[in-house]
Amino acid sequence: MDGQAILLRLTATFGSGIVESHDHRGDHTAVVERSAIRDVLAFCRDDPDLRFDVLMDLTALDYLKYPGREFGPRFEVVYHLYSLPHNHRLRLKVRVDDEGAVVPSAVSLWPIANWFEREVWDMFGIRFDGHPDLRRLLMYEEFQGHPLRKDYPVNKRQPLIGPKN
Numbered sequence: 001m002d003g004q005a006i007l008l009r010l011t012a013t014f015g016s017g018i019v020e021s022h023d024h025r026g027d028h029t030a031v032v033e034r035s036a037i038r039d040v041l042a043f044c045r046d047d048p049d050l051r052f053d054v055l056m057d058l059t060a061l062d063y064l065k066y067p068g069r070e071f072g073p074r075f076e077v078v079y080h081l082y083s084l085p086h087n088h089r090l091r092l093k094v095r096v097d098d099e100g101a102v103v104p105s106a107v108s109l110w111p112i113a114n115w116f117e118r119e120v121w122d123m124f125g126i127r128f129d130g131h132p133d134l135r136r137l138l139m140y141e142e143f144q145g146h147p148l149r150k151d152y153p154v155n156k157r158q159p160l161i162g163p164k165n
Contacts, residue, residue, distance in 0.1 A: 001049055003028030006090055009049070014040055019095075029091040037094045038104040044081055044090065045109055052081035052090060055106065058116035060124045064150035074098040075126060079106070096126060105130040123148040 001009075007021040010030050017036030022029055032040050044052040057080040063069040073095035081090045094103055105128040106113040117128040118137040125146035128134060136143065142159050145152055 001086065001088065003088065003090070006050065006088065009047075010040065010043075013043060027091060028089070029093060031093045031095065034094050034096065034103060037092070038106070040092060041079065041081075041106055041109055044092070049086075050090075051083045051085050053084055054082040055110035055112055055116070056080040056082045056089075058106065058113055058120065060120045060126055060148075062124060062148065062150045075101060075124065077103050077120065077126060101126045102129050104128070105132075107131055122146065125149060 003023055003026070007023065007028055007030055011018045011021060014032075014036055017033045017040065019031040019033060021031070030040075044050050057078075059078050061076045061078065062074060063072065063076070064074055075096040075098070077094045077096060079092040079094075081092065083089075096103060101124075103126060105117060107117065107128075107130070114131070114133065115137065117131050118134060120126050121128065121131075121134050122136045122138050123146055135141070139147070140161060142161050144158060145156065
């Protein structure tokens with residue numbers, strides 16, 4: 001099954017749950033409604049013709065100051081999937097507003113999502129509903145804010161931490 005067929009299959013199966021899809025230079029991408037992302041991910045993993053058994057990456061983008069995106073959702077959560085048996089790839093995106101930046105967790109589908117989701121929470125402040133242990137991964141617990149947000153103040157002073165007596 002090629003990438004275009006995968007996108008058509010997702011659109012036929014989930015209808016309005018797939019907001020848009022495109023194929024740019026061999027990268028097959030579907031933008032998914034937040035309410036449908038858990039079902040789409042499970043379908044991609046479990047369908048025998050797709051069998052996306054590897055979550056290669058899960059990351060986020062902040063479009064706060066991106067030209068042309070001033071009035072759209074601020075964030076996108078991006079999933080990169082790979083199928084070992086079929087050797088095909090797929091990118092899924094979920095658009096998330098700044099207010100209520102919450103996406104369903106994928107930890108129950110791919111255990112590696114635990115680390116990826118913790119990193120996205122730590123760096124961007126996007127929460128994952130149903131995550132078993134959502135806490136900082138790269139920054140220390142006392143760190144204030146989320147450093148990969150476009151509005152994070154560059155000169156912000158963080159609290160000093162030291163050895164606990």
